[in-house]
Amino acid sequence: MERRSAADLVRDAFVRRTAPGRGLAEDAEAVARACHDMARRFHRGGRLLVFGEGSAAADAQHVAVEFVHPVLVGRRALPAVSLAGDAATLTAIAGSQGLDAVFSAQLRLLASPADIALGLSADGRCASVLRGLETAAELGALTVALVGGDGGDIARGGVVEHCLIARSADPCVVKEIHVTTYHLLWELVHVFFDQSGLLEPEAVQ
Amino acid sequence: MTGVETLYPFLYDGGGITGHVLSEVRRSTAEKALEIVALRETLAASHGEPLVACARRMGEAFRAGGRLLAFGNGGSGTDAQSLAALFTSPPAPARPLPALSLPQDTAALTALSNDVGFEVVFARQVAAHGRAGDIAVGLSTSGGSANVLRAFGEAARRGLMTVGFAGYDGGAMAEAETIEHLFVVPSASVHRIQEAQTTLFHVLWELTRHAVEGGL
Numbered sequence: 001m002e003r004r005s006a007a008d009l010v011r012d013a014f015v016r017r018t019a020p021g022r023g024l025a026e027d028a029e030a031v032a033r034a035c036h037d038m039a040r041r042f043h044r045g046g047r048l049l050v051f052g053e054g055s056a057a058a059d060a061q062h063v064a065v066e067f068v069h070p071v072l073v074g075r076r077a078l079p080a081v082s083l084a085g086d087a088a089t090l091t092a093i094a095g096s097q098g099l100d101a102v103f104s105a106q107l108r109l110l111a112s113p114a115d116i117a118l119g120l121s122a123d124g125r126c127a128s129v130l131r132g133l134e135t136a137a138e139l140g141a142l143t144v145a146l147v148g149g150d151g152g153d154i155a156r157g158g159v160v161e162h163c164l165i166a167r168s169a170d171p172c173v174v175k176e177i178h179v180t181t182y183h184l185l186w187e188l189v190h191v192f193f194d195q196s197g198l199l200e201p202e203a204v205q
Numbered sequence: 206m207t208g209v210e211t212l213y214p215f216l217y218d219g220g221g222i223t224g225h226v227l228s229e230v231r232r233s234t235a236e237k238a239l240e241i242v243a244l245r246e247t248l249a250a251s252h253g254e255p256l257v258a259c260a261r262r263m264g265e266a267f268r269a270g271g272r273l274l275a276f277g278n279g280g281s282g283t284d285a286q287s288l289a290a291l292f293t294s295p296p297a298p299a300r301p302l303p304a305l306s307l308p309q310d311t312a313a314l315t316a317l318s319n320d321v322g323f324e325v326v327f328a329r330q331v332a333a334h335g336r337a338g339d340i341a342v343g344l345s346t347s348g349g350s351a352n353v354l355r356a357f358g359e360a361a362r363r364g365l366m367t368v369g370f371a372g373y374d375g376g377a378m379a380e381a382e383t384i385e386h387l388f389v390v391p392s393a394s395v396h397r398i399q400e401a402q403t404t405l406f407h408v409l410w411e412l413t414r415h416a417v418e419g420g421l
Contacts (some may be wrong), residue, residue, distance in 0.1 A: 004420075007253065007257075009252075022239065024238040028235040032230040053296075058290065061286075065283070147214075173407075184237060188230050
């Protein structure tokens with residue numbers, strides 16, 4: 001590894017995050033549209049089903065708890081569940097059907113057409129997340145993906161209705177953009193949801 | 206006005222709601238995205254040197270065979286899990302380092318909560334797993350989580366290195382004498398605090414990686 005000063009390493013690390021952070025601000029339109037569609041599903045009684053592998057499995061649980069236990073007093077609890085948190089279920093499916101099936105198999109049992117499937121993958125190439133999103137789309141659920149890099153197979157596959165791509169190839173930076181993105185998803189879903197008149201199909205076009 | 210009215214007065218501008226809502230939500234989204242960009246830039250200046258000092262000690266601890274124990278509640282609990290996973294399964298070519306996430310063990314959490322109380326769920330796990338020379342990392346947005354503070358007390362007693370992440374003004378964590386390296390994110394938003402803490406522990410990992418490999 002090339003030897004650089006500690007101050008340089010710190011500066012480089014923080015600077016690397018600036019452009020992707022500004023990129024999210026530029027993607028505000030796409031974030032707002034995703035939130036509006038998500039709010040419509042919640043309004044119809046849908047649930048949020050969240051999934052990801054590795055570090056994104058922790059994010060999936062983080063997203064679910066944001067909706068179930070809101071940080072702002074007075075916001076209502078909305079139904080959300082992580083499909084990545086139960087080691088017994090995950091290892092059972094991985095053992096019998098393979099790792100790529102861990103989310104799609106659960107979605108086949110749990111998802112309904114009113115639901116929202118949210119998959120996270122830092123490089124957009126996570127096979128289990130892609131299969132989960134494909135299955136959710138087949139079942140009629142709204143599909144939302146948070147990815148990074150060039151968007152990978154998930155962005156190119158054409159199955160995802162709202163694909164938000166963090167503008168970095170560094171998985172740590174992508175994750176940070178995703179954390180901000182899902183905090184915004186939660187907050188803005190409530191803005192729409194609290195105004196149920198806005199959720200009729202003709203209200204906002 | 207309700208909280209929502211205060212935050213989003215455009216929703217209540219008397220009938221003109223439909224045409225403007227998406228553009229106003231878009232504007233609010235962009236504002237918040239830029240808010241965290243600006244917050245990160247201030248942290249680079251204020252926390253850079255303390256991050257390097259912490260990473261050098263963590264590098265020594267890992268080289269001496271130490272392990273990392275991470276803990277927190279709710280979103281900070283999943284952040285503890287993310288932090289541990291970053292050390293054990295880093296992006297290539299970084300080498301894995303030993304770390305455990307304490308909030309993910311539901312058997313330990315529910316047993317300790319049921320039998321003793323929620324304030325001991327991390328302290329008892331630190332007592333079981335922690336050895337002198339290990340690294341205890343606790344996260345709390347308020348800085349006041351009782352079970353996180355108890356875990357730091359146990360860690361300090363056992364000779365672990367202690368690293369904390371807090372928000373606001375640091376809360377009780379800033380007063381605690383058991384936390385050697387404390388990184389406070391000076392924000393009043395739980396969400397911006399969590400986002401900035403994620404950056405801080407990512408940078409801390411990156412610097413620790415250099416330290417372990419002798420390059421810091």
